[in-house]
Amino acid sequence: MPIAASVYPPVAFSFCVTFGTQPADGDAAFNEVGGIGPEFETEALPEGGENRYTLQVPKAVRYPKLTLKRGIAPLESRLVSWCKAALEGGLVKPIYPKMLHVFLLDEKGEALRAWSFQNAWPVRWEVGPFQATRNEVAMEKIELSYAYSVREV
Numbered sequence: 001m002p003i004a005a006s007v008y009p010p011v012a013f014s015f016c017v018t019f020g021t022q023p024a025d026g027d028a029a030f031n032e033v034g035g036i037g038p039e040f041e042t043e044a045l046p047e048g049g050e051n052r053y054t055l056q057v058p059k060a061v062r063y064p065k066l067t068l069k070r071g072i073a074p075l076e077s078r079l080v081s082w083c084k085a086a087l088e089g090g091l092v093k094p095i096y097p098k099m100l101h102v103f104l105l106d107e108k109g110e111a112l113r114a115w116s117f118q119n120a121w122p123v124r125w126e127v128g129p130f131q132a133t134r135n136e137v138a139m140e141k142i143e144l145s146y147a148y149s150v151r152e153v
Helices: 078-087
Strands: 015-019 032-034 039-047 050-062 066-071 098-105 111-127 139-145 148-151
Touching: 015 078, 078 111
Parallel strands: none
Antiparallel strands: 015 098, 032 066, 039 050, 066 139, 098 111, 111 139, 111 148
């Protein structure tokens, strides 16, 4: 995907998600993406003779689960098939991780920012809630675990 000239600050409502080598299509259309951002785990170490505070030292980088929300997709969806195979397979079938990209787009549909997520695989697939008192689209939420992420742009 071509990278657009810098626009600051970019708007957050225009984005796309791609899985593996598949181009962005309706199957990867989401109304919300969350959980982008690594964080250091820290360990508190007391310093001898200093009682007012403890030193915080880095241990490892932790990656939160990537959360994707959209209207419930049809059963024929490639993403639904991938989630079904991973989560309903009972660990009898292998889980096939995928590379995932999230692109923040400008008004022309060109990428302003990009993140890649290595070895992503579904860990949760939630549907609903259904509420009789509201007239809303039925939603599904997919949570993905991944090895690491890289901000590419």
